[in-house]
Amino acid sequence: MRIVIAKPGLDGHDRGAKVVARALRDGGHDVIYTGLRKTPQEIVRIVNDEDAQVLGLSTLSGAHDSLIPKICEGLRQSGLGSVVVFAGGIIPERDRPMLYGSGVRAVFGPGTPTSEVLRFLQVASSRKNNGDEIGVGENLGWHWN
Amino acid sequence: MNDLIELLNSAKSGDRRSLSKLLTSIESGQTISPGSTDSWTLGVTGPPGVGKSTLIGKMISHWISDGQRVAILALDPTSPISGGSFLADRIRMEQGETGNDVFVRSIASGNQSGGIPYFLGEMCKVLSMCGWSRIVIETVGTGQSEIRIVAFAERVLLVDGPDRGDIIQAEKAGILELADVIAVNKADLPGAESAAQSIRFSLGLVDGDDRKIHLVSALDGSGVAQLISDIESCEPDDIRKELRMRERILSIWGSLLLTHPEIDSNIAKLCDGSITVNEAIQSMGLTLGLGANNWK
Numbered sequence: 001m002r003i004v005i006a007k008p009g010l011d012g013h014d015r016g017a018k019v020v021a022r023a024l025r026d027g028g029h030d031v032i033y034t035g036l037r038k039t040p041q042e043i044v045r046i047v048n049d050e051d052a053q054v055l056g057l058s059t060l061s062g063a064h065d066s067l068i069p070k071i072c073e074g075l076r077q078s079g080l081g082s083v084v085v086f087a088g089g090i091i092p093e094r095d096r097p098m099l100y101g102s103g104v105r106a107v108f109g110p111g112t113p114t115s116e117v118l119r120f121l122q123v124a125s126s127r128k129n130n131g132d133e134i135g136v137g138e139n140l141g142w143h144w145n
Numbered sequence: 146m147n148d149l150i151e152l153l154n155s156a157k158s159g160d161r162r163s164l165s166k167l168l169t170s171i172e173s174g175q176t177i178s179p180g181s182t183d184s185w186t187l188g189v190t191g192p193p194g195v196g197k198s199t200l201i202g203k204m205i206s207h208w209i210s211d212g213q214r215v216a217i218l219a220l221d222p223t224s225p226i227s228g229g230s231f232l233a234d235r236i237r238m239e240q241g242e243t244g245n246d247v248f249v250r251s252i253a254s255g256n257q258s259g260g261i262p263y264f265l266g267e268m269c270k271v272l273s274m275c276g277w278s279r280i281v282i283e284t285v286g287t288g289q290s291e292i293r294i295v296a297f298a299e300r301v302l303l304v305d306g307p308d309r310g311d312i313i314q315a316e317k318a319g320i321l322e323l324a325d326v327i328a329v330n331k332a333d334l335p336g337a338e339s340a341a342q343s344i345r346f347s348l349g350l351v352d353g354d355d356r357k358i359h360l361v362s363a364l365d366g367s368g369v370a371q372l373i374s375d376i377e378s379c380e381p382d383d384i385r386k387e388l389r390m391r392e393r394i395l396s397i398w399g400s401l402l403l404t405h406p407e408i409d410s411n412i413a414k415l416c417d418g419s420i421t422v423n424e425a426i427q428s429m430g431l432t433l434g435l436g437a438n439n440w441k
Contacts, residue, residue, distance in 0.1 A: 025229035030253045035236030046235070049248055051165040079162050 001125060003054040006034040006043045008071060011061035016089060016110075020056060023114030029121070040067060044074035047083055053128070054121065055136075060089045069102040072136050076103070081137015084124045086144075088112070103136035106144035120144045149175060156275045161248070164275055168250055171267045184273030186280045187376060188298030193286030195306035196330040198237035199363040201281055205238060207373050208279050209246050216248040216277035218268060222285045223253045230254075234283055248277065254285050263400035265297045297393075300325045300379055302372075305344065307336030321347065323388055325379045328359040328372055405429045 005021045007014055014036055021031045032050050034043065047055050055075070057068055068087055075083050086106040087099060096107050106120050123144070124134050133139040149170060156164035171177070189197050201217060208215045219234035232251035255262050269280050284294050294301060303324035321327070321344070329341040341358045348354045357375060361368035402408065411425040420428075 021231055025224060025231045026227045028227045028229045030223075030230045030232060030251075032232045032251045033236065035233070045161075046249075048161055048165055049250055051169045 001054055001121065002030045002032070002050060002052045003056060003121075004032045004034060004043070004047050004050055004052040005056045005058065006038055006046065007036045007058055008038055008040060008043055008067040009059060009061055009063045010037060011059055011063070012036055013060050014058065016060070017056075017058035020058070020088060020108075020114060020117060023117060024056075024121070027118045027121070040070040040074050043071050044078055044080070047075065047080055048078055052083065054084045054086070054124065056117075057085065057087045058089045059087070059091070062090070064089070064091050065095055065098060068099055068104060072103040076137040082128075082135035083137075084128070084134050085136045086117075086120065088117075100143045101140065103140065105134060105136075105142070108145075149177060153177060153271065153274070156271070159276075161245075164248070164271075165250075167271055168268055171264050171271065172252070172262075174264065176267055177271060184269050184280055184299075185278060186269050186282065186298040186300070188282045188284065188294035188301040189304060190284040190294050190301060190324070191286065191304035192306070195286070195304050196237075196363045197283055197286065197304050198234045200304060200328070200330055200361065200369070201283060202238040203363050203366055203369045204281070204373060205247055207369060209244065213279045214246045214248075214277050215279045215281065216272045217250070217281045217283065218265060219249060219251050219283045220254050220262075220285050221251065223255050248272070263396060269297065297396075300376060302376060303327045305329050305340060306331045307334050307340045325356070326359065326372070326376050327356060328361050328368075330361055330363055332360040332362040332368060333364050402429070 003024055005017050005024075007017055017033065021033050024031045032046070032052065034046055038046070043055070043057075046052075055071075057064075057071065059067065064087065068085075072085060075081065075085070085104050086108065087104050088108040091099070091107050091109065099107060105124065106117075108117060108120075127134040127142070133142055149167070152163045152167045152170070156167050189201060191197050198219065205215050205217070217235075217238065219232070219238075221230055221232045221234060223230045230253035232253065235249045235251060238249060250268075252262065252265075265282060269282070272280050282294060282298050301324045303321060303326070305327070306329065327344060327348075329337050329344065331337055337360055341360050344358050348356060348358075359368055359372045359375065361372050363369070407429055411420070411428060414420045415422065415425055
């Protein structure tokens with residue numbers, strides 16, 4: 001799949017994003033990395049121009065609660081509701097329900113084996129093929145964890 | 146096919162979503178229509194790490210302020226082992242990346258020969274039809290094999306850097322001969338002038354070769370305006386045009402071979418020694434004439 005890995009907001013730490021990007025590449029995916037400090041609008045445009053099926057958002061700054069819902073909303077408004085969104089980084093347990101409510105389908109914290117991200121993508125891909133809800137603009141309810 | 150026409154019409158009217166989907170269709174092998182459109186294309190090539198993407202970022206800013214609409218097709222390598230890729234050229238193009246007049250699409254090079262996928266020509270055509278007035282193809286940064294860029298771009302910019310020593314010598318029999326414009330980037334670092342000198346020397350060995358070597362710095366922008374004006378005014382000579390057509394034939398030939406349904410089984414048979422290279426080629430319905438006898 002074509003996957004964009006993005007770093008939203010003012011956060012200069014991208015070791016995690018790069019580790020995930022590398023693992024996805026080794027899993028046979030085409031991974032596009034945006035680099036640091038992207039605005040929600042920039043990320044939406046990159047997902048569009050690259051025609052990515054999946055967007056992975058890495059944030060360690062604590063701003064996930066304001067940035068991630070904005071990106072999800074931007075995707076829906078731009079006709080990108082079929083894009084699968086997952087998040088990773090430092091995201092407290094108590095914030096997860098809010099992110100799932102915005103359309104995020106998985107949240108991966110520190111210590112997650114990269115193989116788990118690959119398994120999530122496999123499931124996401126087969127849900128897509130079966131017509132089950134998985135995109136950011138589709139019915140909520142199902143999420144990975 | 147009708148879907149494609151619909152996408153094209155909608156992309157022509159300025160819808161980015163449709164343009165993006167259209168490029169994906171082309172990447173998967175579909176074509177819009179025969180015939181060619183006049184498009185302004187520049188291939189940017191050179192070794193890894195010399196600053197191709199950063200320089201393109203600076204060039205984007207110049208073109209935008211000149212009222213152009215700039216589309217970039219940025220190639221990065223596909224892993225021959227996993228089939229995956231890590232596409233990160235756009236990170237370096239940040240200066241110019243914002244706004245509606247820039248479109249950056251990353252492309253995995255796949256296993257195409259020369260690192261240039263055959264569908265690039267079709268992509269350039271579509272971008273041009275949609276009003277993108279400057280189309281830049283950035284090649285993977287590998288050495289001599291990226292010569293095939295000449296088949297798809299009307300003009301070719303070769304970017305080199307300081308402290309590359311003998312690699313320049315190794316390349317001079319390839320892309321250096323085919324590039325229309327040559328730039329040595331990182332002019333802000335020591336060694337850039339001497340790198341430019343050694344290229345000047347190797348070009349100077351050919352009578353009538355009056356190509357200028359530009360010293361530029363993608364970091365501080367020096368020399369970029371002159372570089373662009375040289376690129377805009379260059380007119381490739383007939384010899385290089387012939388070489389381009391030759392590369393175009395080779396490129397299509399290569400992609401026919403590589404997309405042949407029996408290529409994988411033939412490779413497997415070659416590995417276990419049950420057939421010769423000549424038999425493999427014949428079994429794929431290709432005739433190479435007398436030359437093939439030398440391939441056994």
